[in-house]
Amino acid sequence: MAQAAMGGQGRRVLFQQGTVLKAVVLALLVALIVLPLIRTVMFTLHPDTVKAWSDVLTGRLSKNLFYKPLGNTLLIGVVVATACVLLGGFLAWLVVMTNVPFRKTIGVMATLPFMIPSFAAALAWGSLFRNDRVGGQVGWLQGLGLDIPDWLAWGMVPTLIVLTLHYFSLAFTIIAAALATVNSDLVEAAQIAGAKGRRILMGIILPVTTPALVAAGSLCFAGAVSNFATPALLGLPVRMQTLSTRLFGMIEVGQVGRGYVIGILLVLISGAFLWAGNRIVSGRRSYATITGKGGRAKRFDLRGARWPLCAVAAVVLLSSTVIPVIVLTASSLAPSSANLFSNWTLHYWMGQSDPSFAQGIPGIAYNEDIVRALTVTLGLGLAVAFTGMFVGLLASYTTARFREGWASAAITQISFLPLLVPGIAFGAAYIAYLGAPIGPFPALYGTFALLVIAGTAYLLPFSVQTGRAVIQQVGGELEESARITGASFGRRLFAITVPLAIRGLAAGGILIFVKIVRDLSLVVLLFTPTMPVLSVLAYRYASEGFGQFANAITVVILFISIAATLIANRLQTKSQPWLQN
């Protein structure tokens, strides 16, 4: 042994530093992300199913199967992305650069819509605007005697509005962060040069924030084209199809090959737009403002427009957060959504089964399916939060410690790959991947493990991002100085890394928890009656006409999401003596 030969202290370094770790992480990521995608593509190329490509792209049905949904999808993507950048950019400008009243409140409210599931707003829209076109209950406004036209009740217009009210908050976050880096020195320098408000906006602020605007636009586009819940709830009843609802429909009726083909095309479209956005941004020079100091000394004075602009912001924010919550809560209590605020009953929450009421479906507290779904959902959230943070931390540690080499670059690229893959397509890929037995491993379809693995893989971009922030916080030298003392990897982890990183880890874990609990698009295809989750149950109830149950479940999801977010905030401010002062 080399150790004995060299005085019992040294060791031979067999591989270059980090090779083993890199190999392990890379293998893990390939198994989680690359193989499912490859397996899906391979499935469609199989001789029995390869015909699906021509069916979808050139066949007699291709217009209905692909081209019409494609048109709808692109329309949704373009309109929603544009509207989100305008709306999110406007709010970000108000919050970061002006003296609008209630600035901070607006800032907090504008980040909320993204924390609530997108189907919440779609369900709320239905409770308000449904008309009698497809039968079943009508919405509150129709109930008040207003005649709601079809275009406002169903299809494209409500889909666009609901998606914009959901995704603008993503655009807001990105643009506000970019605007915050435009420090006041930059603006003051322009003022000294004699520029006025408009000139400063067009000449300084817009060019500096263009990368953020493009990034926000392409992310909103990718989100909107891959969204499943909203077009499914508002569009499917009037046969408006998008690629994601088509994909869902194909797999539901057993035309798996065609479904996968549509899924692959959806991935290519949203991937192409994200890539193009990235190209536009990276082709430019980066405008990271370089400075040590510079607080925001002065804000743009809106003068007379302060209150009117505040009112505009309030309308947007109320209709995207407060109103959906009120409507959903009221609707879960009201027997008829036409009379949202009368005859309230707790039946949908805690009533026993009664044949004369909602076809004998008991309230959600006594509904075994729902109670089981609640446990499964919470368990899934916790499990994915743990596995996600573990893999995310491992991957970001590896790339931070050993930056050189193609393997690190590959780890980074692969871990962000799921961003390009819409949730529903990812779900489809996982059915292709683990739905059937692989060698000695049994088929995982319908198991909790499948949900956890797919959820972990799907949310890896977020967990790696969080992990990276955590690693940066802990810093290379802090860990190195512990390594020099001779502490083992485990000891360093628990004495140095974890105590320093616990805030970031907890916040990241809870973010993942919330994302998976409110997710519909990924799990809608992985759902089985033996392994129900809340969001899919809500969707099923809604599409079967039991709006109250759907809304009650959605309120539960909302409650869990908000509570988890609050706990995350509490955890972050928990007493840490070295941070006080």
Next chain:
Amino acid sequence: MLEIRNLTKRFGDFEAVRDVSISVPDGAFLVLLGPSGCGKTTLLRMLAGLELPSAGQIVFDGKPVSDGDRNWTVDPARRNSGLVFQSYALWPHMSVRGNVDWPLKVMKMPKADRTRRVAEVLKLLDISQLADRYPNEISGGQQQRVAIARTIAPKPSVLLFDEPLSNLDAKLRVEMRTELMRLHRATGATTVYVTHDQIEAMTMATHVAVMNHGRVQQFGTPADLVDHPETAFVATFIGTPPNNMVPIVRNGTGYKVGGRYMPVTPPADDCLAMYRAEAMTLSDSEGETTLPMELVETSAIAGRMMVTGLRDGLRLTAIVERAPEARIGDTVQFCLPQRPDSWFGPDGERIG
């Protein structure tokens, strides 16, 4: 004895450290001096065991601790060395006492010994009163002391410092310099100290290795470097103010010194002549060895004046008794001594 033999470190195609060989006796204070990016920190990290050399050996007290040729290394913790990081790398969630104590705990030192040793080093560095504070509650200079206390607590026989004073303000830096030298005498540990500040190097070192582009340009005592610089790089990097380096070109039968014909006899046709600042004078009129320069700086130093002139990219500094009458921007005649102090070839090597 600390020995470095033919040490090389490559990152991909880039050679950060090239074929470095140095050896110093026990108790030496070795300073690795050079501009940023010269490889000095990489060399230090290899000494600490944080990086594996690509080739060459490191030997502490006759025992090899790293061998790049055989990809063999002793773990950082087992080579009896301690490293003080540039950022101090204090663990923010541990108190001052905790920071100093933890490495001893990892070493499995008994509790009573630990308590005694922690108290001892805190006292040695005069920070006993800060024991229960957290790193963010004390000043930069105090953080520095804690970092040093943490490193010397396990009594390493080799102490490594990575630009430890660069984050301190000027006054504190001078104080800590004295403090570090006192500590070096008190512990007797062989010390390797990385810096880009030649004043630190000249005041503290027993041995200096001047590095540039990954190579050791010259290795010797501080006095060696000043009296007998081996390369033009060393000659212009060491000394306050730095030495003047004037290009000499053969033109016909004569030689042009800084653009003017002067009666010199250089050992080669094209070369560099080094003149010490204290050997330069100012002259009121043109002479045989004067160069007209634009006056760009004057500053008082220890009762004398440092005068700097600039022309066509050539920068000359003279230490004189009295400031010239001329104002900044005027032309001043810098007078070179009859013979330069040293000659360097166009490749920077000393030729006479």
